[in-house]
Amino acid sequence: MNFLYMTIKDLKILLRDRGAMVNLFLTPLMFIVVLSLALGPTFRGPSDSAIRIPVVDEDQSAQSQQIVDALKAIKGVTTETQITDANAARALTRVDAEDLLRNGRRVGAVIIPRGFGEMLARGETARVIVLQDPAQANMANVVMGVATGVIAQVLGDEAARRGADAFFKSLESVLKQLPPQAQSQFDLKKIQDESVQATRHAAENSLVKIETASVAARRVETPGVYEQNVPGMSVMFLFFIVNYVASSILTEKRAGTFRRLMVAPISKPAILAGKLIPNFLMGVIQLTVMFTIGHFVFGMKLGNDLFALALISAAVALAATGLGILVAAVARSEEQIGGLTTLVILTLCALGGTMVPLFVMPDFMQTLARITPHAWALLAYQDVIVRGLGTLQVLPNVTVLLGFAGIFFALALWKFRFE
Amino acid sequence: MSNIVQVNDLSKTYGDQTAVNRISFAIREGEIFGLLGPNGAGKTTTISILSTLLAPNAGEIKIAGYDVRRETARVKEIVGIVPQELALYPTLSARDNLEFFGQIYGLRGRALKARIEEALEIVGLRARGDDVIETFSGGMKRRINLAAGLLHKPKILFLDEPTVGVDPQSRNFIFENVQRLNQDGMTILYTTHYMEEAERLCHRVAIIDQGKIVALDTPHALIAMLGGGVIHIGLRESPNNVIEQVRTFGAVKTAQWADGKLAVQTHNVNAALVGVINAFNAANVPINSLEILEPNLESVFLHLTGKHLRD
Ligand SMILES: Nc1ncnc2c1ncn2[C@@H]1O[C@H](COP(=O)(O)OP(=O)(O)OP(=O)(O)O)[C@@H](O)[C@H]1O
Numbered sequence A: 001m002n003f004l005y006m007t008i009k010d011l012k013i014l015l016r017d018r019g020a021m022v023n024l025f026l027t028p029l030m031f032i033v034v035l036s037l038a039l040g041p042t043f044r045g046p047s048d049s050a051i052r053i054p055v056v057d058e059d060q061s062a063q064s065q066q067i068v069d070a071l072k073a074i075k076g077v078t079t080e081t082q083i084t085d086a087n088a089a090r091a092l093t094r095v096d097a098e099d100l101l102r103n104g105r106r107v108g109a110v111i112i113p114r115g116f117g118e119m120l121a122r123g124e125t126a127r128v129i130v131l132q133d134p135a136q137a138n139m140a141n142v143v144m145g146v147a148t149g150v151i152a153q154v155l156g157d158e159a160a161r162r163g164a165d166a167f168f169k170s171l172e173s174v175l176k177q178l179p180p181q182a183q184s185q186f187d188l189k190k191i192q193d194e195s196v197q198a199t200r201h202a203a204e205n206s207l208v209k210i211e212t213a214s215v216a217a218r219r220v221e222t223p224g225v226y227e228q229n230v231p232g233m234s235v236m237f238l239f240f241i242v243n244y245v246a247s248s249i250l251t252e253k254r255a256g257t258f259r260r261l262m263v264a265p266i267s268k269p270a271i272l273a274g275k276l277i278p279n280f281l282m283g284v285i286q287l288t289v290m291f292t293i294g295h296f297v298f299g300m301k302l303g304n305d306l307f308a309l310a311l312i313s314a315a316v317a318l319a320a321t322g323l324g325i326l327v328a329a330v331a332r333s334e335e336q337i338g339g340l341t342t343l344v345i346l347t348l349c350a351l352g353g354t355m356v357p358l359f360v361m362p363d364f365m366q367t368l369a370r371i372t373p374h375a376w377a378l379l380a381y382q383d384v385i386v387r388g389l390g391t392l393q394v395l396p397n398v399t400v401l402l403g404f405a406g407i408f409f410a411l412a413l414w415k416f417r418f419e
Numbered sequence B: 001m002s003n004i005v006q007v008n009d010l011s012k013t014y015g016d017q018t019a020v021n022r023i024s025f026a027i028r029e030g031e032i033f034g035l036l037g038p039n040g041a042g043k044t045t046t047i048s049i050l051s052t053l054l055a056p057n058a059g060e061i062k063i064a065g066y067d068v069r070r071e072t073a074r075v076k077e078i079v080g081i082v083p084q085e086l087a088l089y090p091t092l093s094a095r096d097n098l099e100f101f102g103q104i105y106g107l108r109g110r111a112l113k114a115r116i117e118e119a120l121e122i123v124g125l126r127a128r129g130d131d132v133i134e135t136f137s138g139g140m141k142r143r144i145n146l147a148a149g150l151l152h153k154p155k156i157l158f159l160d161e162p163t164v165g166v167d168p169q170s171r172n173f174i175f176e177n178v179q180r181l182n183q184d185g186m187t188i189l190y191t192t193h194y195m196e197e198a199e200r201l202c203h204r205v206a207i208i209d210q211g212k213i214v215a216l217d218t219p220h221a222l223i224a225m226l227g228g229g230v231i232h233i234g235l236r237e238s239p240n241n242v243i244e245q246v247r248t249f250g251a252v253k254t255a256q257w258a259d260g261k262l263a264v265q266t267h268n269v270n271a272a273l274v275g276v277i278n279a280f281n282a283a284n285v286p287i288n289s290l291e292i293l294e295p296n297l298e299s300v301f302l303h304l305t306g307k308h309l310r311d
């Protein structure tokens, strides 16, 4: 059990290293606070401040324009008719609307099909399509209600209008009572009841038939600012342990204490384990502290499966420690370690989505990110804390992280010199 | 006395550089054996091989009857090492350092505590035991470095230049420690490039240069090689007749011509000097340089290798 004594010794050394403690604990906290304050607004999802409803006007008639205008006039609801694509704005299409839903960016959309105006003019029943994400049924019902109300208003159907007015009053008052960011906490039951009633009422009298179509979101949630920054910065600064693993090994070699170890009756694997375990533990402690502070101080969600979080943390800490030993095996001097770790850590961090969130990256960057352990760890963390997934669902990511650790160790053992 | 260390035909190369070149020697149980040589002579390499740290390219080494390459575990228990570097953790206290080094030698609990105090006592630093190594003077660090090698009571202790960069007081302290440990029965291999240390401490000294042992004997016998001292006379060419004449002087033991230098071994330098100089004057042979080697190990090294121990 010699490696245990090595572990205790190395932890003592590390804990006494003020610089290391600042780097591993205070700096990431500082980054979390600064980045979260600075970037907070960009993380507030589209549906945070107002319900955003994409409106696709395929008809381009006077009647359809009337409906669009009426939708635009509603308070608490933002209608979008344009999309910015490659820096140029253009009219929104049905495909765009479907994409927005599929990507979880919006929960519902209104489509006014070609021929809407003509059919109304001919006295036939015209159609309006409401797209909705079935996973967000409550929110989608709001969109439905909005559409119904507007159509009733525009068409001057008295009965429907009365129903819709009642609905809107309640919707507005409900919305007003809520903090702007708390979209998920709408008293949706109430809204739903109101809107269903209003919808039914209107549909009976309306000239317009409202059809619904489902577009399921691939991934509904994107992380909030702390759900991004706490795991992001924790993983980023976890990898600073690479520097400490590598320089602690090099320092021992240079100081000659490594000779003492080699001359003493300890096996080589025990020596390596003795260098690995303390730093691994330090990494796990670091992650635990960050997530604890993230939860209790910043109100970051932790999801429903703490064991899954622990598993991810252990796997990514192992990968970081492995990378540290690999750097120690390859680098020949303190300067090389400094240069190598700065280059490797910062590149991996930037690529891996710890600095810039993965979900804002273009697709090819998101794919490229998969070459870093960081991305696998972050996605796994967010699966748990944002998407509420559990151990079973993060096992693939944990396996990949262990794979990274395995590759790092294998390469390190191959290159490591005990002399 | 039996041999506790037996080295036969040991060689070690780093790439194409030969660090140790077919050396053989034996260390007797209970003696202080010196390895005296200049920088790069191969002292640390030899110690590293003897302590199982490095694998030799060729040769056979037995320590207390165990083969160093095959019975590594046994050898590790018998051997203690005090590396040339300060092999300590600077941010830990002296006691923490010793505790850790004791633990990796399998010491636990009360036995460990007792050994730590004993080792601190030996090097005279018990009062400073809880201080962090960083705050120690160079000499005190060296003493803790020594203490760390003593914890598991090795039968044989390898000391690799333990006094480098040390003040005279600490140096004396270390000398006394080494002598006391030796009196208590510990065999010691002591490397140094200070001839005074080898002369004062060692029962026998191997003089090593460029990976080869050039002489091995007691300091007394080595110095006796020089007799009453040696005179080195630099000359432009070999004047054979004068050399013959010098050899007949009563105070002169031998006179050897090599590399533009005549080395005159004497029974007594002062008695021989005037006669030798007069002989060259009379023969009209100009003397380029004149060097008198006092009878000490430095002179022995110079005499054997043509180089000074310290450059
Ligand atoms: N790891 C190494 N790689 C390459 N060459 C080495 C290595 N270690 C030692 N040498 C070379 O081997 C020779 C012997 O070195 P060694 O350290 O044994 O000398 P030393 O007698 O201990 O010298 P010093 O008094 O300076 O400590 C030197 O020429 C040195 O350059």
Ligand SMILES: [Mg+2]
Binding pocket: B043, B044, B045, B084, B160, B161
């Ligand atoms: Mg040396």
